[in-house]
Amino acid sequence: MRASEPAGEVQETAAEEAALEPAKLAEETEQSATDNASDAAQELSGLAEEMAIEDIETEETAAEDIIIEETATEETTIEETTIEGTTIEDTVIEETTIEDTVIEETTIEETASREDTIPTQETASQEVPDATQETASSEEQISADEIVTEEEPYTTEDITQEETEEDGIAPHIMDFVEIKDIARGSYKNVSWVINKDGRLTVSGYGAYCIYPQHAHTPWYPYREQIKTAVVRLFGVENPSFMFEDCVNLTSVDLSRFDTSYSTNFTAMFSGCKSLKKIDLSGMDTSNATRLNNMFWECSSLEELDLSNFDTSKVMGMDHMFAFDRNLRHIRFGKDFTTVNVKCSLEMFRSCQSLEELDLSGFSMPNNTCMKGMFSGCSNLKKLTFGENFSTEKAEDVRYMFSGCDGLRTLELSTFDLSAAKYTEWMLSSCMPLLELHTPRNVKADIKMPQGIWQTQEGQSVTSGYLPKNQSKSVKLTQQMHLEVTKDVTKYIFGSTLDLSDLEVEYRNSTGSIREQVKDYTTNAKSINMRVAGTKDLIVTYKGLSATVKITVKEQTVLDRFVLDEAKTVYMPGEKPNLDGIWLHGYLGNDRKILTRNYSTNLDEIDTSTPGVKKLKVWFEDASGEVDLFVMEPFQDDDIAHKRYDTLAYKIDRNGKLTMMGAEPAQKKETGAVRRRYWIPLKQPR
Template identity: 30%
Template sequence: MKKNRLFILFSMIFLITTISLTSIARAVAIKQDTTDVSSDDTEKNKEQETGSSSAADEQRTDEQETALSTTDQQKDEVIASSTNQEHTETGGAEDFNDDALKWKDATWTFDRDSGILTINSGELGSYESSPWRRSDDKKIDGNQVKQIIFSGDNKAPKYSGSLFANLPNLTEIVNLAKLDTSQATNMDRMFLGCRSLKSIDLSQFNTGNVTSTEWMFQDCSSLTELNLKAFDTSNVTKIWMMFSGCASLTSIDLSNLDVKNVATMGKLFYGCSSLTSINLSGFDTSSAVNMGHMFQGCTSLKNLDLSSFKIKKVTTMMQMFRDVPLSSLTLGADFKFIGIDAGLSNPTALNTGDKLTGNWIKNDGKSAAYTTKNFIAKYGKTDDLKAGTYVAELKNNTAILETAIAFSTDSGGTVAKNAVIGDQLQGEIIVKHSAASPTEATAVAVKLSNIKLLTDVWALSPTVTVTTFDQTGKQTASNEQTIKNNELSLPTLPYGSYFKIRFTGTVWEKSDASPGYNYQYTLCHKNKSGTQKVEKTANFIINSGALNFKSVPNISFNDSYLPTEFNQIIDRKDADYAISVADYRSAQLPSDDAQAKPDRRNWDVIATASPFKDAAGKEIKLSTMAISFTNELGETTELGSDETRIASHDVAGETAKNNHLTKLSWAKDNGFKVVVHNRTDLDTTSYTAEVTFDLRTAP
């Protein structure tokens, strides 16, 4: 029978008449186990680019070019024309505040001092009749327009091409949402050359009847954001150079654009030099014919996912990837390269310091390495060049990694051979780039997988700390990562460097040594031979924890006057007095003995008491004054040398994790009290008694 014994002091004070004395409570020690790209010659360039694409796209007449294109030469002519107007512009808004000033049905005013062009309600005419392109003496200088305000409801013309084009100092279009674009069928060059616009509110644009958006945002070089989620492009067939020269855009999401009818999408992102992210996940390119120069000049783009691209009718990919420093390219099963002039460069490094061969290889190592020329020529034609993500092959990547693990129960102070239930256990995995590796070798895509560290007994925190050290042992980095699907991706590891990966958690069940192992993890990395694995398995013993008192406070009773009657009951000061019991014993049945019981069994608390003593040490007979205990049934027992059970606890269904702390408390009318049978040997002083609690495993 297992015992856990604890002594505490009970104290009280007797008073006379109205003299108030202070009670005395002695502390008792409790021992416990602890455990800018130009838009010039757009039509000319496009015709040269299209190659064998449809004749309808190749053959644009000179008349069409005059009506639709806006080259830099034409822009200069417009500016020159505006500068050499015969009338003299003096004053402010009064020069352009005339009822005769109309853009078709919509009257307008222009304040040259502020650069504000106000357009009132009505239907707009074509771009040739706009305030800055009209041919009479009321024409304003487009270079002076800084802000356009739609003051009422307006309707855009059917041909809305070049509607706001070549306003280089326009910074804002106010109330663009009031422009009804429902009858528009063409939006080519709509905002071309608006170099000062940082954002455009297109949330109310109705593009359901639009068939062409070529050059729509070309050379909007200050645009930092563009939301096209409201765009209906189901009837659009041409998007040539739509975003060309948007040099300030850093990301764009076109996942909702319906491009299934689009044939020409060449130079779509030409010169978007700040783009780092393009979402093309919804792009159905099955009707596309021209993809020439599509991403050319996207000099900040490192990762590109074209897995949704279906190459069925494409006739040219000329310089599609020119000047794009890709480190990762994702292709789908329906992708194929057309021709040999796609402009794809050798892959760039995923990580700083990587040594590269210049070849492309599948990121999972399940392909041979291919030169860029062979990668273009053979993609989709060999068994290993299939859908997937391709990255740079690493040079001299024959790294050898070593790994070890150690456990600790004192925050890494000392290595622990074992632990007990309730311990805060810390595990530390060391991954080292072995000195046996070539000095230029780099272990890449280092990953811990199949992490099963005492899985059934250790409640492991999903957040771990990864610290990197160089060859000299100097810490170079530290960051927190999260274990997902029993895996953990790690940074690259240069020659001679090492990681320390720290895991923490609480042990909640015991674990015996198994014939094989009770924990494991796998270290994966790549070298020239492909993906390498280092598996680590071993045993770490977790023992059952202890049953003991967590908290047993001293008890003080109310200060009282000397009783004038027999059997007077004196209540304790703390009506909510409680004892706490900690139980970290295992609830697991032994696997080797069917008859054995688990360590976690029912327990009792037994109490005995010594007689009270006064302040001078004189012992008071139990027949004069004693400590009584009343259980929840109302049964009262006076404590003495005979054992009295004050609590019994059933552990059925319990586990250490969910039930490691039990609080024993008694209602105000129950629990411990003092009973004074008579006052013969009592005086006005303080009295103390010692109560012994035994915590025992029930028989």
């Protein structure tokens, strides 16, 4: 508030004094400003950056000529007081520029209600007019509502105000934010905090954000920093999107989360890619109407126990488990019903690890859209529908089983497709399907998987489409056969029939199904390999059979042969070894041979007991035998004993001589080989 003197007199006096004593006036003005500010400067500091009041260089005037009216009822203000860059805070600066030299002297009046005032952005950013303006500006006065006081404690209002205004969430004032917390906030009766370890804690009563206008939770901006979560809520009607896109979330504690009033669970865990398991045993879904996208892309989730879920009121289950690529097992309880479900669009899409799915408790009397319900379940081997699985209102069944490459049998006898209008690719890419129980009352064209299909009576289905207008289901099977290949089909007389090179393929007529099988059976044990001729090796699999021709050659005698330098005498338990031993001899046609490319039954010879063992030798289509000897064990009290490679003897303490082996082979000029054998003998006493 200005002084009450006439403005003209003040201006004239100030001008005269300024002309006569400029130096004196400047000195006194500076001293006055310093004195007025000294007391206030001791208490106030720190708001120079917020108020950003530029230093004003003014020409000094005679302060003693300005009359101050101390009894004025209006509050007076200081135009400007700055000491080394620090702005006095507890006062309001008022500046009045009168032409070039006039400055009103002001007094510092402390604000009585300092604690009740809150600094505002408007006050902090207000600029002070330049005192050197030649043209007098209009008087500017800061009202009492804009008085700047001591800074309030730092709260989350400063952090969240801008964000919440943009997102449509009402601003809120919380307790002091601790530095260790990542973020915190509140909405109505619910508070939340994310601590330094990434644990999200939500507690309170009722809604935690605005729905449905607001699509994300208040902690959504910090979703990638959330690692664990604890929920202590009750009275929540809409917990949808609660953990949406919390990609690093690994565990959730829902033990104190009351969902008995909750109706909308849409996308509750959507995008929780690191979550491997969820304990939902305490979750009450008795009032739930929407489970859409509830577990969408929980790609690390391995199993789900929904045995306590009551879904009697649920109308939407589309994409409920979609893209849960590691989900191996889902357990449904007796109260998991689908009687009111109107849409199950892509409900199990791309659940690539599911091998079995039991939907015997499902019924779909009101479901109009089943498009892509099981599409991409590439490892699904068993899919069970109950007798109450009704589809009479289903209009869209496109891609329903597309890409179910693991199914061999598909039972659709309970399906009534009388209302189905959109049926394209319902069974596409079900290549391995071998048995199909068709839906009833088919009106639209539904293309069958590739192959030649036939009825139980053997009648082929040549149209390539499911039978139409059938009030009863028809069992169709593919025409299949076995293809058998074997590398070796010619065998030497007396050799063993080897099946290790046998390959069996189970396939349909078009080759769209080609399955390598191992659990086939054969008649190999009944084939006599000691009788020359052609044999039939019969392979059997799933009632189908195929035959491979085997040839057993006539026996050729391997005569007058010797295993050069082979050791033929062994002690009990000693394993025979023929490594590097050459075969010398003649075939039946007197063809001389010298080779290492022969085979024997060496691995079958038992050397654990003494005696003569028969070593069988095969070369090409010829065979022969060589005697191997296992000597009686030597004793320490023997009078004498000795063993050579081809001969061994022993004289025990009683004087009994035992000899085993063969005299080294001697070759005559004709090439014939002569041997002399010793067998155990008892010497008379």
